[in-house]
Structure formats: structure tokens, C-alpha cells
Amino acid sequence: MPEAPVIIDVQDVSKLFRVGKVEAVALQDANLQIHDGQFVSLIGPSGCGKTTLMRLVADLIEPTSGRITVAGKSPKEARAAREYGYVFQAPALYDWRNVLANVMLPLEIMGWPKGERRARAEEMLRLVGLEGFHRSYPWQLSGGMQQRVSIARALAFDPKLLLMDEPFGALDEITREVMNFELLRLWRQTGKTVVFVTHSIAEAVFLSSHIVVMTARPGRIREIIEVDLPYPRDHETRESERFFELTTRVREALRLGKEGEGAVGGAASVGGKGAGGPAKTLAKVGY
Amino acid sequence: MAARVSGTRPVGAVFAWHPHVPTLVMLCVAAAGLFGPFVTGGGAKLLEGGGLAIGCLALLVAALVPSGFGGPWAVPLATPLAVSAAFLALLAQRGLAGPAGWGYWLTLLGSLAAAATAAGRVSVIELESDAPRWQHRVQRLVPAATVAFLVLLAWEGLVVGSRVPKGIFPRVSDIWLAFLGTWRVLLADAYLTFVKEVLFGFAVGLTLGFLVGSAIAFSRFLQRGFLPLATAFGAVPIVGLAPVLGRALGVDWESKAAVVVIVTFFPVVLNTVQGLTLVDPLKLELLRSYGARPLTVFLKLRVPNALPYVFNALKVAVVVGVVSVIVAEFLIPGPPNGLGQRISLSAHRGAFDIVFAAILVSSLISMALYWAVGLLERAFTAWHPSTRGS
Numbered sequence: 001m002p003e004a005p006v007i008i009d010v011q012d013v014s015k016l017f018r019v020g021k022v023e024a025v026a027l028q029d030a031n032l033q034i035h036d037g038q039f040v041s042l043i044g045p046s047g048c049g050k051t052t053l054m055r056l057v058a059d060l061i062e063p064t065s066g067r068i069t070v071a072g073k074s075p076k077e078a079r080a081a082r083e084y085g086y087v088f089q090a091p092a093l094y095d096w097r098n099v100l101a102n103v104m105l106p107l108e109i110m111g112w113p114k115g116e117r118r119a120r121a122e123e124m125l126r127l128v129g130l131e132g133f134h135r136s137y138p139w140q141l142s143g144g145m146q147q148r149v150s151i152a153r154a155l156a157f158d159p160k161l162l163l164m165d166e167p168f169g170a171l172d173e174i175t176r177e178v179m180n181f182e183l184l185r186l187w188r189q190t191g192k193t194v195v196f197v198t199h200s201i202a203e204a205v206f207l208s209s210h211i212v213v214m215t216a217r218p219g220r221i222r223e224i225i226e227v228d229l230p231y232p233r234d235h236e237t238r239e240s241e242r243f244f245e246l247t248t249r250v251r252e253a254l255r256l257g258k259e260g261e262g263a264v265g266g267a268a269s270v271g272g273k274g275a276g277g278p279a280k281t282l283a284k285v286g287y
Numbered sequence: 288m289a290a291r292v293s294g295t296r297p298v299g300a301v302f303a304w305h306p307h308v309p310t311l312v313m314l315c316v317a318a319a320g321l322f323g324p325f326v327t328g329g330g331a332k333l334l335e336g337g338g339l340a341i342g343c344l345a346l347l348v349a350a351l352v353p354s355g356f357g358g359p360w361a362v363p364l365a366t367p368l369a370v371s372a373a374f375l376a377l378l379a380q381r382g383l384a385g386p387a388g389w390g391y392w393l394t395l396l397g398s399l400a401a402a403a404t405a406a407g408r409v410s411v412i413e414l415e416s417d418a419p420r421w422q423h424r425v426q427r428l429v430p431a432a433t434v435a436f437l438v439l440l441a442w443e444g445l446v447v448g449s450r451v452p453k454g455i456f457p458r459v460s461d462i463w464l465a466f467l468g469t470w471r472v473l474l475a476d477a478y479l480t481f482v483k484e485v486l487f488g489f490a491v492g493l494t495l496g497f498l499v500g501s502a503i504a505f506s507r508f509l510q511r512g513f514l515p516l517a518t519a520f521g522a523v524p525i526v527g528l529a530p531v532l533g534r535a536l537g538v539d540w541e542s543k544a545a546v547v548v549i550v551t552f553f554p555v556v557l558n559t560v561q562g563l564t565l566v567d568p569l570k571l572e573l574l575r576s577y578g579a580r581p582l583t584v585f586l587k588l589r590v591p592n593a594l595p596y597v598f599n600a601l602k603v604a605v606v607v608g609v610v611s612v613i614v615a616e617f618l619i620p621g622p623p624n625g626l627g628q629r630i631s632l633s634a635h636r637g638a639f640d641i642v643f644a645a646i647l648v649s650s651l652i653s654m655a656l657y658w659a660v661g662l663l664e665r666a667f668t669a670w671h672p673s674t675r676g677s
Contacts, residue, residue, distance in 0.1 A: 060572055079578055086576045092569035096591045096670045105587070109577045137670055157577075 008034040013066030025218035041204035049219025084161035085154030091146035093138040100134040124152035144175040317397025323390025338380030342373030346401035387448040395444040406433035457640040465640035488547025500559025529618040538621030551604040558600035562593025598664040
């Protein structure tokens with residue numbers, strides 16, 4: 001099967017933060033390739049650098065060393081070319097704009113013609129199931145609805161990539177499951193590449209085509225697990241034996257990472273789209 | 288029926304142990320007063336009472352309208368009618384023939400109690416949520432208006448009863464007459480004070496404050512160099528500078544407008560800086576992820592974020608500005624115009640009725656200004672938690 005092109009290429013990337021005289025290694029020697037159309041989750045304990053990695057890709061911060069390529073460009077160029085939409089941990093909606101105007105915000109900034117902005121924003125709100133709420137203000141919506149608006153906003157300008165930093169972390173379990181279904185539907189409908197940061201093993205297994213397991217202190221990529229559950233996934237997926245095996249695997253990888261055995265910077269590549277077969281570790285140990 | 292009159296609590300929970308006691312006490316006081324001597328050693332009792340007696344009777348009727356009588360209309364309408372009738376009757380009364388007797392004081396007390404009881408009955412009416420809007424409005428307005436009236440009634444009654452000369456402390460009716468006699472002059476004064484001095488100074492102070500605040504928000508140097516100075520300057524009693532400004536800018540309206548500019552400028556600068564810089568970092572990063580230019584960030588994020596802060600500064604500045612300009616007119620004696628000058632000159636002449644009339648006019652305009660700023664705030668920051676409820 002032909003491999004989809006690499007859309008995110010992370011090579012030997014490290015990031016140090018300096019707080020006073022103390023230096024903290026947020027990310028060390030990360031290597032990762034994400035291919036077009038994949039749904040990749042970054043999972044790991046707090047401080048493992050998953051958000052840092054995502055922010056490096058988005059050019060919200062700059063790496064201390066190493067090289068990142070996004071859609072064939074440097075992160076800075078990719079940001080200027082609006083290659084990605086970013087969904088933050090909080091919805092970050094503008095309180096003074098109603099739902100429709102919030103979704104139109106990126107289109108205004110990117111200079112879309114007025115009529116098109118409106119049509120496009122209405123289409124996006126239909127996509128996330130918020131047709132009746134154009135005139136509502138953010139504070140009138142529930143947390144789940146606010147996060148839907150922010151997803152609609154991230155998709156509005158049709159970026160190649162969707163970067164999602166724990167978007168459902170603040171939601172209750174029930175809303176979260178609903179949002180997971182919605183996100184999978186959106187992903188399959190739009191064919192975007194999604195990078196998704198999460199703390200939840202079940203969420204990562206349910207959503208992803210590939211899971212990047214990370215370890216803390218220093219932040220490293222430990223292992224990449226391919227999730228071979230077939231799409232579309234539904235409630236039965238969650239109850240299948242394979243789902244159970246995969247969550248156990250992720251859990252074990254996380255636990256091993258915590259014990260710090262053999263976790264030396266990982267050179268890893270996420271397999272091409274549609275690569276089947278049993279879950280396998282594509283790369284575990286570098287150097 | 289849209290309104291239901293609950294007759295069990297005429298005044299409030301304090302008297303809930305027996306609902307009719309306050310009404311009875313009030314009745315006894317008023318009745319004793321009406322038949323007692325209004326003037327020490329006077330003759331025909333009820334006739335001497337004049338306006339106060341008529342007012343007292345009107346208020347008693349309003350306070351004693353049976354709850355079930357005339358449907359939901361009677362009590363809410365009787366109260367304002369009686370209150371205005373009593374007020375007009377009392378205003379028409381021109382002094383007492385001699386020193387006030389105990390009948391006078393008891394009637395005054397009874398009137399105040401009757402008015403309070405009537406207003407209390409309006410405020411405990413339980414309206415259905417779908418009652419017409421005027422009923423809700425009456426319920427909100429009548430008690431508040433009655434309390435204001437109680438103050439005026441007590442004022443008028445005390446001054447009349449103790450026979451204080453007009454030159455020391457005027458009656459409410461004196462002030463009203465003074466206003467009727469001088470309103471053209473007072474309005475001309477108000478135009479000078481409020482339009483030329485306050486509004487102009489306000490507009491200049493706001494514009495300058497916002498521009499300087501924006502400059503500070505974007506300059507590390509100004510933030511470190513200017514901001515601490517501006518914060519400290521906020522504590523300076525600027526009105527004290529009024530004579531200096533008068534010398535520098537002339538005794539006409541310009542120097543007084545300058546005082547308003549200064550008292551508006553500093554709070555606006557400080558709040559603008561806060562509003563422009565205390566921005567949710569996620570909202571900033573969002574714009575960064577769109578590759579937005581700094582001007583876009585300023586217009587689409589920082590300015591809307593700053594609006595509630597700036598309006599807070601404006602509400603403070605309106606109040607302080609009016610006080611400052613009146614005091615500045617005291618301190619910079621110039622042409623004899625302006626409300627501050629009017630107050631100062633009239634006080635020197637002992638014309639305290641005009642002093643109060645001028646204070647009345649400036650209070651009303653000042654309230655209107657504050658209200659207008661509040662209205663603008665609600666129009667511009669309806670989304671903000673501080674305004675979204677209303």
C-alpha cells in the first residue's frame with residue numbers, strides 16, 4: 001500500500017526551559033513523522049512534553065535544537081500559511097462575539113470576502129451540530145458546546161492539520177464520549193490530519209490511528225503504538241477485546257516509561273495510513 | 288388577575304408578629320395630632336393645620352385602603368396620588384402663625400408613618416411574573432419615590448415647625464420657588480459648567496488617556512518609567528492645583544475644563560493599560576496561530592478586552608469630575624457664571640434657597656451623566672459579566 005506523504009517531520013528536537021537558574025528539559029531528542037490523514041494522539045504523564053511538542057509544531061514556541069518541518073515548510077512559514085488550526089485546552093472564545101462571529105474571526109483576519117465568511121461559518125456550525133446557536137454568546141453555552149464552537153473555528157479556514165491540545169480535558173465523561181464520536185465523524189468527513197494531546201488512555205485508543213507514548217523528566221518519546229481497530233468505531237469498539245488489549249498495552253508502556261527503563265530518546269516513525277496488521281512498535285530505541 | 292395583594296404584612300417582617308399594630312399606632316398618632324393644637328395656644332384646631340393636615344388626611348386614606356378594594360389597582364395608585372397631594376398641600380402652606388404645638392408634631396409624625404405604610408403595602412404586593420410591565424415598574428418606583436418624599440416631607444415639616452428663618456436653612460418650597468425664579472440663569476450656568484467644562488474636559492481626558500494608555504501598554508520603557516508615576520499621581524488632590532491652572536490658563540472655563548481633563552486622564556490611563564495587557568494568553572496565541580498582525584491583535588482583541596476597564600474608569604471620572612469642577616469654580620473666581628460660582632456667590636449673599644436650587648440642578652445633571660455612561664457601557668460591553676445580567 002502506498003504510504004501517504006509525511007506532513008509533520010520532527011528531527012532530534014529538544015526544548016529547554018530556563019526558570020531562574022534552573023534548567024528543565026521539557027523535550028529531549030524527539031523524532032517523529034506523522035503522515036497525511038492520520039489521527040495521532042500524544043499521551044503521557046504531566047511534564048512529558050506532549051503539549052510542548054505540539055506548541056513547537058505550531059510555532060508558538062521555538063525549539064532549542066533540532067528541526068521541524070510542517071507540510072514541507074518551517075513551522076514559522078507553516079503558521080504564516082495557515083496550515084493548521086489549533087484547539088486549546090480551554091475554548092478561548094471571544095466573549096464579545098456571538099457564536100457565528102467567533103467562527104468568522106479567523107476568516108476576517110485572513111481577509112475572506114464578507115458573504116463567504118458568513119456562509120462558511122454557518123456551514124462549520126452545521127458540521128459541529130450548533131445550527132440554532134448563531135446568535136448566542138459564549139457564556140450562554142455549556143462547556144461542551146463552547147468547545148464545539150472552538151473546533152468549528154479551527155476548521156473554518158480549512159487547514160490541512162488540526163492540532164488539539166486536550167480539548168475535552170475539562171468536560172465530564174458523558175459529554176466527552178459524545179464529543180469523541182463527533183470528532184471521529186468530523187475527521188473522517190474532512191480527511192484532516194489530527195494531532196491530539198490527551199491524558200486519557202481510553203480516549204487515545206478509541207480515537208487514534210497511532211498513539212505516541214511519552215515519558216517525563218526528561219520528556220521523551222518512548223514508543224509509538226499503532227491502533228488497528230477498524231473505522232468507523234462505535235460503542236461496540238469500546239467493548240471489544242482488541243480495545244481492551246490496546247488500552248492495556250498503552251498502560252504498560254506508560255508504566256515502563258515511569259520506571260525509566262530503557263527510555264533513551266526515541267527515533268520513531270508513524271506507519272503510513274491504512275497499514276494493517278497487529279499492533280506493533282515501529283521504533284523503540286534509538287542510538 | 289395579574290396582581291395579588293397580600294394583606295398580611297403591611298410594613299415588613301419586623302412587625303410580622305402582629306400585622307395591624309403599626310397601622311393602629313399610626314392612626315392614633317395622626318388622629319391625636321389632627322385634633323391637638325397646631326400652634327401653641329391656638330384656636331380652631333383642624334383649620335390651623337392647613338397643608339400639613341390635608342396631606343396627613345390624604346396619606347391616611349392611602350394607607351388604609353382595604354387590600355381587596357378596587358382590585359390590584361387601588362393600593363399602587365392611591366399611594367403615589369396621596370403622596371403627591373400631600374406634598375403639594377404642604378408646599379402651599381406658608382408658615383405657622385406661632386410656635387408649633389404638639390398637634391403639629393404628631394400630625395407630621397403620623398403623615399410620615401402613613402406614607403411609609405402605604406409604600407410598604409405596595410412593595411409587598413406579590414406580582415405574577417407575567418403581570419404587565421407597568422405594574423412591575425410601579426412596584427419598583429413607588430417605594431423608592433416615597434422614601435425620597437419622606438425625606439422632603441420631614442425636611443419641610445421640621446423647618447416649618449421650628450420656624451427656622453429662610454436665610455439660615457430654606458424650606459423645600461423655598462428652594463422650589465427659587466428654582467422657578469432663577470431657572471434660566473441656572474440652566475445657563477449648567478451649560479457652562481457641564482457642557483463646556485465637564486463634557487469637554489471629559490472628552491479630552493478620555494481621548495488623551497486612551498492614547499497614552501495604549502502607548503504605555505506597548506512600550507516597556509513607558510511601563511517602567513511612566514506607569515509608577517501615573518499611579519502616584521492618581522493620589523494627588525488635583526483640585527488643589529486649580530489656582531495654578533487659573534493663573535496659567537485664565538479664569539474663564541478653560542482652566543476648569545483642564546481640572547476635569549486631569550482627573551479623567553489618570554484613571555483612564557491606568558485602566559486602559561490594565562485592559563490592554565491583562566489579556567487571556569490563549570486568546571493571544573489563537574491570533575498568533577492565525578498569523579495575525581499586531582494591529583489586528585490590538586483592534587480585535589486588546590481594545591474589546593479593555594472596554595470594561597475603561598468604562599469603570601469613566602464612571603469614577605464622571606463623579607470626581609463634577610465634584611472637582613464645582614470646587615474649581617470656587618477656587619478660581621472668574622466671571623460670575625457656572626454652578627460652582629453660583630453656589631459660592633449665593634452663599635456669600637445668604638441666599639441658601641438658590642444654593643440648594645443650584646445643587647439640585649447639578650445633582651440632576653450629574654446623575655444623568657452617570658446614567659448615560661452606564662447606558663453606553665451596557666451598549667458596548669453587554670457581553671461582560673458585570674453587565675450581562677441586566
